[in-house]
Amino acid sequence: MGWESWLISTFARALAYGTPLLLGTLGEIYAERSGVLNLGIEGMMIMGAYAAFVVTSKTGQPWLGVIVAAAVGGVFSLIHAFASITLKANQVVSGLALTMLGLGLAGVLGRSWVGLPLFTPLTRATVPGLSAIPIIGPGFFTRQCLLAYIAMLLVPIMWYILFHTRIGVTIRAVGEDPATADSLGVNVARVRYLCVVVGGIFAGIAGAYLSIYYRPAWTAGMTGGIGWIVIALTIFAFWNPVYGLVGSYFFAALYFLAYRMQMWVAPSILKAMPYVFAILILIFVSRGTLQKRMGAPAALTLPYTRGEE
Amino acid sequence: MMSGSMTDGTEMKTAASPSDCAIELRGIVKRFPGVVANDGINLKINRGEIHCLLGENGAGKTTLMRILYGLYQPDAGEILLTGVPTKIRSPKDALVHRIGMVHQHFRLVPTLTAAENIILGLDEGTGPFLNIRKVRAKINKIANAYGLAVDPQAKIWQLSVGQQQRVEIIKALYRDADILIMDEPTSVLTPQEVDQLFSTLRTLVDDGLTIIFITHKLDEVMEVSDRVTVLRKGKVVGTQLTSETDKPSLAKLMVGREVVFRVEKTPVHRGDKLLEVTELHALNDRGLPALRGMSFDLYEGEILGVAGVSGNGQKELAEVLTGLRHATRGRVMLAGKNVTNHSARKIAAAGVAHVPTERITMGTVPNMSIRENLVLKSYRYPPVSHGMFIDYRYAKQMAQQAMKEYQIIAPSDETAVKLLSGGNIQRLVLARELSGDPRLIVAAHPTYGLDVGATEQIRQILLQQRDRGAGILLISEDLEEVMTLSDRIMVMFQGGVMGIVDGAAAKIEEIGLMMAGEKQGVSASAQSTNAKVA
Ligand SMILES: Nc1ncnc2c1ncn2[C@@H]1O[C@H](COP(=O)(O)OP(=O)(O)O)[C@@H](O)[C@H]1O
Ligand SMILES: [Mg+2]
Numbered sequence: 001m002g003w004e005s006w007l008i009s010t011f012a013r014a015l016a017y018g019t020p021l022l023l024g025t026l027g028e029i030y031a032e033r034s035g036v037l038n039l040g041i042e043g044m045m046i047m048g049a050y051a052a053f054v055v056t057s058k059t060g061q062p063w064l065g066v067i068v069a070a071a072v073g074g075v076f077s078l079i080h081a082f083a084s085i086t087l088k089a090n091q092v093v094s095g096l097a098l099t100m101l102g103l104g105l106a107g108v109l110g111r112s113w114v115g116l117p118l119f120t121p122l123t124r125a126t127v128p129g130l131s132a133i134p135i136i137g138p139g140f141f142t143r144q145c146l147l148a149y150i151a152m153l154l155v156p157i158m159w160y161i162l163f164h165t166r167i168g169v170t171i172r173a174v175g176e177d178p179a180t181a182d183s184l185g186v187n188v189a190r191v192r193y194l195c196v197v198v199g200g201i202f203a204g205i206a207g208a209y210l211s212i213y214y215r216p217a218w219t220a221g222m223t224g225g226i227g228w229i230v231i232a233l234t235i236f237a238f239w240n241p242v243y244g245l246v247g248s249y250f251f252a253a254l255y256f257l258a259y260r261m262q263m264w265v266a267p268s269i270l271k272a273m274p275y276v277f278a279i280l281i282l283i284f285v286s287r288g289t290l291q292k293r294m295g296a297p298a299a300l301t302l303p304y305t306r307g308e309e
Numbered sequence: 310m311m312s313g314s315m316t317d318g319t320e321m322k323t324a325a326s327p328s329d330c331a332i333e334l335r336g337i338v339k340r341f342p343g344v345v346a347n348d349g350i351n352l353k354i355n356r357g358e359i360h361c362l363l364g365e366n367g368a369g370k371t372t373l374m375r376i377l378y379g380l381y382q383p384d385a386g387e388i389l390l391t392g393v394p395t396k397i398r399s400p401k402d403a404l405v406h407r408i409g410m411v412h413q414h415f416r417l418v419p420t421l422t423a424a425e426n427i428i429l430g431l432d433e434g435t436g437p438f439l440n441i442r443k444v445r446a447k448i449n450k451i452a453n454a455y456g457l458a459v460d461p462q463a464k465i466w467q468l469s470v471g472q473q474q475r476v477e478i479i480k481a482l483y484r485d486a487d488i489l490i491m492d493e494p495t496s497v498l499t500p501q502e503v504d505q506l507f508s509t510l511r512t513l514v515d516d517g518l519t520i521i522f523i524t525h526k527l528d529e530v531m532e533v534s535d536r537v538t539v540l541r542k543g544k545v546v547g548t549q550l551t552s553e554t555d556k557p558s559l560a561k562l563m564v565g566r567e568v569v570f571r572v573e574k575t576p577v578h579r580g581d582k583l584l585e586v587t588e589l590h591a592l593n594d595r596g597l598p599a600l601r602g603m604s605f606d607l608y609e610g611e612i613l614g615v616a617g618v619s620g621n622g623q624k625e626l627a628e629v630l631t632g633l634r635h636a637t638r639g640r641v642m643l644a645g646k647n648v649t650n651h652s653a654r655k656i657a658a659a660g661v662a663h664v665p666t667e668r669i670t671m672g673t674v675p676n677m678s679i680r681e682n683l684v685l686k687s688y689r690y691p692p693v694s695h696g697m698f699i700d701y702r703y704a705k706q707m708a709q710q711a712m713k714e715y716q717i718i719a720p721s722d723e724t725a726v727k728l729l730s731g732g733n734i735q736r737l738v739l740a741r742e743l744s745g746d747p748r749l750i751v752a753a754h755p756t757y758g759l760d761v762g763a764t765e766q767i768r769q770i771l772l773q774q775r776d777r778g779a780g781i782l783l784i785s786e787d788l789e790e791v792m793t794l795s796d797r798i799m800v801m802f803q804g805g806v807m808g809i810v811d812g813a814a815a816k817i818e819e820i821g822l823m824m825a826g827e828k829q830g831v832s833a834s835a836q837s838t839n840a841k842v843a
Contacts, residue, residue, distance in 0.1 A: 165437045169425045173418045180416040183380065184430030185401035298419070 011139025018252030019148040020206035024230035025244040027202025034195035035175040035299040039095030042227025043102020048073040048207025050106040073204020081196040088303035107220040121216035158241040175297035178304035225274025232277040331356040337386035346372040348543035361530045364540035378410045379403040409481025410490040424461035471502040500821035577796040580609030583780040589639035599625040601804040614795025615784040622804035631663040632656040662742035664752040672738040675727035680708035715740040732763030753784040802826045
C-alpha cells in the first residue's frame with residue numbers, strides 16, 4: 001500500500017510545517033480584520049523564535065520558552081501598533097521596518113547561540129482515539145507537537161469569536177467602518193491595539209514552534225520567509241480562520257511535495273517562493289479595487305481619526 | 310441633584326420640568342476654520358412633537374445636531390435636557406440620555422448583518438456572547454410596531470437604501486431612544502418610501518417620541534412637522550407653528566429674499582443624435598454588476614435628466630461615458646463613432662465634458678492654483694503649451710478671463726483651489742470643462758451642496774450650453790432639479806432604464822414608481838392584459 005504511506009507522510013509533514021503558518025495566519029487575520037496590516041510577522045516570529053530558544057536553553061523548560069516567546073511577540077508588535085494606530089504612520093512602511101528590525105536584532109543577539117544544540121525541545125504527543133482513524137489518524141494525530149493540536153483547536157474558537165460574538169462584531173466593524181463603530185461608542189484604537197497584539201502573540205508562538213521544535217537549533221534568519229507566506233495566506237483565507245487552516249496545510253503539503261521533487265525543481269525556486277509571495281502581496285495592497293473584490297476589510301491600512309471621513 | 314438620588318427617574322423628570330420642553334439649546338456657537346457653523350443658536354424642542362430644522366445646505370443644521378449627539382463639542386453655549394444643564398461629550402453620552410440620530414450618510418457597516426449593526430457597541434449584560442435569537446426577537450418587535458420591516462439576517466450591502474434607513478431607525482429605537490434626530494432622511498428615498506417614512510414617524514410620535522427632522526425641502530416641512538425652525542448662515546431666523554405658516558414665507562426666511570421657483574427655459578431645439586448607448590454593462594468597485602444592459606439616446610440641444618435613488622448605477626454610467634470605467638459589454642457611440650472603452654483623454658478630446666460628483670477630489674487638484682486647474686485639460690496642446698513648455702503668461706490670461714466670465718471669486722488666479730468655497734469650485738470646474746464648447750456634457754449632481762444663488766447660476770450655465778446645441782446628461786438626486794431642467798427624464802433602477810418620459814409632462818408619482826423599480830407603463834399594460842383575460 002505505497003500510496004497510503006505516501007498520503008500519511010504527506011499529511012504528517014503538512015501538519016508539521018503548516019502549524020507555524022496557521023498560527024501566524026490566525027493572528028494576522030485578527031489584526032487585518034481590525035484594519036491593521038502587519039507586514040512585521042517575520043520580525044515578530046523571529047523574535048519569538050530567539051526568545052524561546054534562549055529561555056528553553058537556559059531553563060530547560062520548553063513551555064516556559066513558548067510563553068516568553070508569546071510575550072515577546074506581543075510586546076514587539078506594540079511598535080507597529082504604536083506607529084500605525086497612534087502615530088497613524090503608513091502601515092506598509094511600519095510593518096516592513098518591524099520585519100527588518102526583528103531579523104536584525106535577533107541576528108545580532110543570537111550570534112553566540114549559533115550551533116548550540118537544544119537538549120529539551122518540545123515533545124511529541126499522540127491523540128488517543130483520533131489517532132486510530134485510518135490515514136487521518138496516523139497522518140494528523142500521531143506523534144505531532146502539542147502546539148500543532150492547540151493551533152488546530154484554536155481555529156474553531158477564533159472563528160466563533162470572530163463571527164458569533166460581540167467581540168467579533170466589534171472587530172469587524174472597526175476594520176470595515178471605524179467611523180461608524182466610533183459613533184456607537186466603540187474605542188477604535190483599543191480594539192486595533194488588542195488585535196495587533198494578538199497577532200504578535202501568535203507570531204511569537206509560531207517562532208517558538210520553529211526554534212524549539214521544528215528545527216531545535218538557532219540560526220540567523222531561521223524563519224526563512226514564513227512570515228511572508230502568512231501574509232499571503234491571510235488574503236487567500238479571505239480573512240477567515242477556517243480557510244486559514246485549509247490554506248496553511250495545503251500550502252505546507254505543496255511545499256513538502258515540491259521538496260520531494262527536488263531533483264526536478266531547483267531548490268533556489270523553492271527558496272524564492274516566500275519572496276515571490278511578498279511581491280504579490282505588495283501589488284495586492286497597492287491595488288484598491290482588487291482588495292475590495294477579494295473582500296478585504298474596507299478600512300485595511302487606513303488610520304482612523306475622528307471627524308475625518 | 311439630591312432629589313434625583315432619592316426619587317426614580319420619571320419623577321425627577323416631571324419635577325425638573327413643569328413645561329414639556331424636552332431639549333433646550335442656549336447660545337450654541339461652533340466654529341470651523343474659516344466659518345462659524347453655528348452662531349449663537351437658541352432652540353427649544355417640545356416633548357412629543359415633530360420639529361423641522363429647515364435651512365439651505367451649509368446653514369449649520371447638521372453641525373447643530375452633531376453637537377446635540379455628542380460628536381462635536383460646542384465652543385460656547387449649553388444644552389438643557391428637560392430643564393437640566395447637561396454635557397454631552399460623546400455619542401455614548403447621547404445614548405445614555407436616550408438621544409438617537411439617523412445620519413445623512415448612514416452609519417452602517419456594509420458587510421455586517423442588520424442585526425449585527427443594530428447591536429454594535431451595545432452591552433446587553435451577556436458578556437461577549439450574543440443571544441442572537443433574543444436580538445432578532447426584539448428587532449422584529451420594534452419593526453412590527455412601527456412598520457419598519459427588515460430582515461435582521463441580511464447583510465447591509467444587500468439592502469436597498471430605504472431598508473438601510475429602517476435599520477438605522479431600529480438601531481436608535483433598540484437603544485430606547487426617545488428623542489430621534491433625522492438628518493435629511495428623504496434625500497435617498499423614492500416618493501413612496503417618503504410617505505412610508507412619514508407614517509412611521511407619526512406612529513413614533515404617537516408613542517411619545519420626540520423627533521427632530523432636518524430638511525431643506527419645504528414640502529416636507531409642511532407635510533410632517535408640528536413646528537419649524539429656520540436656520541440661515543448659522544443663525545436661527547425664526548421658529549413657527551407649521552399650521553401658521555406657508556411655503557413662500559418659509560422660503561423667504563430660509564434664503565433671505567424672495568425666491569423664484571422656476572427657471573426660464575426656452576423650448577427645446579433637438580438636433581442630431583449625439584449619443585447612442587446600447588446594452589451597456591459595467592461592474593462597480595466591488596466587482597458586482599452596476600449597469601445591466603442600459604440603452605438610450607441623447608440628442609444635441611437637449612438635457613436628458615437621469616433620476617433614480619443613489620447607488621443604482623448613475624455614478625458608474627457617468628464614469629463609463631467619460632472613459633473612467635471599463636464597460637464589460639455594450640456599445641457607446643458618440644456622433645456616429647464608436648468610443649466604447651476609449652481612454653478618458655480620447656473621449657475628452659472627442660468633445661465630452663465631465664462635471665463629476667466629487668468636485669473636490671475628482672474635479673480639481675485642491676493643492677494647485679486656480680490657473681493650473683483651469684488648464685488641466687488643455688495644457689498639452691497649443692496655444693497653452695509649446696512642445697515641452699507651458700506658456701504661463703497665456704495660461705494666466707486665459708485663467709483671468711475664465712474667472713471673470715464664470716464669476717470665480719478669489720484673490721488671484723494663483724490661489725490654491727482648496728481655499729475656495731463650493732460654489733466657486735464648481736464654477737471653476739464648469740469653466741474648464743465647458744471651454745472649447747463640448748458636444749456632450751456629463752454633469753453629475755452639479756448643484757449638490759451649493760447655496761441658492763450658486764445653484765441658479767449653474768443651472769443657467771447648463772441651459773445656455775443646451776441652447777448652444779450641446780447635449781447634456783444631467784444626473785441628480787434632486788428630483789426637483791431633474792424635473793425643472795430636463796427635456797426628457799430617464800429613470801434608472803439597479804443599472805437598468807425603467808423608462809424615459811417627457812420632461813414637461815412628467816408626473817412625480819410616475820417617476821417615483823419607476824425609481825422603485827417598476828417599468829414604465831407596466832401597470833397600464835398589466836391592466837389591459839387582465840382585461841383581455843376577463
Ligand atoms: N468638520 C467640519 N470641518 C470644517 N467645516 C465644517 C465641518 N462641518 C461643517 N463645516 C462647515 O460648517 C458649515 C455648516 O455645515 P453643516 O452643518 O453641514 O450645514 P447643513 O447641514 O445645514 O448643510 C458649512 O460651511 C460647512 O462647510
Ligand atoms: Mg447637513
